[in-house]
Amino acid sequence: MAAENQSTVTEFILAGLTDKPELQFPLFIFFLGTFVVTTMGNLGMIVLIGLSSHLHNPMYYFLSSLSFIDLCYSIVITPKMLVNFVTGKNIISYHECMTQLYFFLVFGIAECHTLAVMAYDCYVAICNPLLYNVTVSYQVCSWLVVEVYTMGLISATVHTGCMLRVIFCKAKLINHYICDLFPLLDLSCSSTYINELVLLCFSGLNILGPALTILGSYISIIASILQIRSTAGRSKAFSTCCSHISAVSIFYGSLAFMYLQPSNVSSMDQGKVSSVFYTIVVPMLNPLIYSLRNKDVKVALNKIIEKRLFCFHKDL
Template sequence: MAEENCTKVTQFTFSGLTEHPQLKLILFVLFLGTYVLTLMGNLVLIILIRVSPQLHTPMYFFLGNLSFLDICYSSTISPKMLLDLPTESRAISFAGCLTQFYFYAVFATAEIYLLAAMAYDRYVAISKPLLYQTVMSFRVCMSLVAASYLAGLFNAIVHTSALLRLSFCRLLVINNFFCDGPPLFVVSSTDTYLNKGLMFVFVGFNMMATNLLILISYACIVVAVGRTGSAAGRRKAFSTCSSHLAAILIFYVSASFNYMQPSSSNSLEGKKIASVFYTTIVPMLNPMIYSLRNEEVKHSLGIFIKRKMYF
């Protein structure tokens, strides 16, 4: 009988971010503005990289792909969250929940691998400047980006397939604002040991592997910068890397807090706050971080604006 009831489950309900009507309105305006800025900032960066010949380098090729991922990543979560904030009904179908989780896993995983590829790119640019164009050829850049997406697809397929084995017979309120693994494990009526194990192993491996590559890359960068006699060279290297390090720090700290802790109903509130940062705030901050601290981007933006004003 229980199994029969489980098969009738066709939708979930999100608990959302708050139940206070006034706070809902404030959050709606805040996150709508955040989403609009995310779309505008990343689209402008993609267009700027596309039309500016001086930005046709491996570094900006990766940055353009990061902006594309941020648009996709944010659009997987934010529209549904914005639709749910003003309403009392925050339902999502079972198929819709799995679809949202799948694309969220694809883009989130691809992003951390792309950030690692960008760290390697900075290492080559600073440590081997004369060989930079040869080592970071278009083929190599395309391979690194393709590998990032393949890692995302593989990770998403594994976790989404594992979710299909779960039954949901009770407490169909998901304590979150989007479909994610840990909140779904809490409401499942079947054993989630396998799912939690896969989450721990795969998320742990993905974060450790990318973190290791990033740490090794920046350790080599520090050594290379230390050998540079020019103070101007050191400042340029620091300026180039600081934006990337800021983006990594924000993303990894919030994501690690969310996934590298045991799933329990008591810890979900803290994880929900962490989720806000890396699903809505980080995609908005990335184009700002890279553009405001990058002279080449600001120079290209100035030329682009002057051209548009002239025509």
């Protein structure tokens, strides 16, 4: 069936964000800047957590994993978009499209589960602080991170495998700037029943499941915070999770706008704009949100800078 696919359609055309020539260069500059900030921010967060011994705890272990996912997520999507802005030829081969779809799903699904794991970590830290070291031990952290990537790999393999059986013979124009599930299914001239059934099942597992975990965790967290008598205690507890709440709100808000609405041309055009947030903006904002609103990260960064300056002056 894959061979039949390839003999029918060998390449696709990505519609991109806009077809207006005057917007191509400004958008290129914007997304290039976003990509640079995303790469530096997430790499910086990974290196900072690795070098700072007092950040070697479950919360920052998960944050480091999130930064790695965001970095890979951005690399899968943004460079191809930038090339298309420059060349004006939004052509992607069948094989490239399926490869991009696969890794886009791997890291997108992994991000959903990572945010749920971080919500659980926050729940344990606030609601069961005395049992935190036991409940979220090194072994548990390792198992949770393995589960995150396993879910991403399995789900992406199933979705991409189902997409390989789809026959594309009507049109080559993908109404998106990336190879995503819905825009590709719109081009199918064979039955997509199995794809839609798999999408429905895995959406419950990879979107609804993590979303309910996050919601349940924060209901318990808010209930625990409200029981704290001191204002300072409540403020400290809330600040612990404030960064995560911001990241979750942006990610799931834009994700829901893209996937939880009727599929038509108008909604697909609106969905392209909303998908910019969870595919490009969120990976850029996450390291900024967690660093600017986190005292431990600021302290670790200051120590690293002071140490490097001290070594520099010593060498002089």
